[in-house]
Amino acid sequence: MAFDKITEKSSLYNDLEQKPISEILKDINNEDQKVALAVQKVIPQIELLVAQIVSRMKQGGRLFYIGAGTSGRLGVLDASEIPPTFGMPSGFVVGIIAGGEPALRNPVEGAEDDLFAGWKALQEHQINNKDIVIGIAASGTTPYVEGALHKSRENGILTASISANPESPISKEADIAIEAVVGPEYVTGSSRMKSGTAQKMILNMISTTTMIQLGRVKGNRMVNMQLSNAKLVDRGIRMLIEELGLEYEQAKKLLLLHGSVKKAIDAYRNEK
Structure with missing residues (x-):
């Protein structure tokens, strides 16, 4: 059948x-x-x-x-x-x-x-x-x-x-x-x-x-996203500004140094 x-x-x-x-x-x-x-x-x-x-x-x-x-x-x-x-x-x-x-x-x-x-x-x-x-x-x-x-x-x-x-x-x-x-x-x-x-x-x-x-999202944000274009870099910078209260250029430098929002947040807080 x-x-x-x-x-x-x-x-x-x-x-x-x-x-x-x-x-x-x-x-x-x-x-x-x-x-x-x-x-x-x-x-x-x-x-x-x-x-x-x-x-x-x-x-x-x-x-x-x-x-x-x-x-x-x-x-x-x-x-x-x-x-x-x-x-x-x-x-x-x-x-x-x-x-x-x-x-x-x-x-x-x-x-x-x-x-x-x-x-x-x-x-x-x-x-x-x-x-x-x-x-x-x-x-x-x-x-x-x-x-x-x-x-x-x-x-x-x-x-x-x-x-x-x-x-x-x-x-x-x-x-x-x-x-x-x-x-x-x-x-x-x-x-x-x-x-x-x-x-x-x-x-x-x-x-x-x-x-x-698996912990790849924090709050409602893609904190582990790859920074593969200018839009995503800018999005990551704004996440850091919101989370850490940084100025734009400071957040940008931190993000590009560590390569992801999550790593940048962890490094910044570990240094405090």
Whole structure:
């Protein structure tokens, strides 16, 4: 019996090409509003997962996202933003996409259908049982992801899944299954839309909450961000002014000397 995919159900809207621009935009927005409510329902599962991630990362474990197509790209995106945003060394959060780097921009034929390639890609990172693997697939049926989760579990690695279909094959391979059921897409089967938005929201929640729990945020500020451009340097200076009561040039000198807001604050207070 074939798995029934909500993500492939016919759109609730028809004759899209005959609609005026304003109606299309309003209809898409109406559908998008359903996404946050679907994500809200899976917060308990996200909480369980984040608690496990934090515990393992404190012991040196790493977080791996693995997916194909849009799902893979979203995982790579979230992983790539962790070092600049939170100052976490690269390699602690890793995004893997079926087909490798070329697949970030162009589809790689057949890459997502290889049941064994995902595990092979994880092995290239010397994955071990301190690590966590999150498989991302809107349909929940992508062989590349399913195979990676299956082998990870066989090797005692904590697994989780993010999908938009209940009781999917990847959910069955996950210790923690996150199923954000957003309903049929506005354009039938276009899971880059609501399903992709739900995945992005969930990844934001997972990584941001994890980094906060690991002490990479102070108050509500990104005190460990990389000072990679003038805007971020200025933001860091203003954080120091607010936190330490310094003049602008004094704060700038301190920040550039120590390389991060947190290090600058710690050094300044240690000298007092």
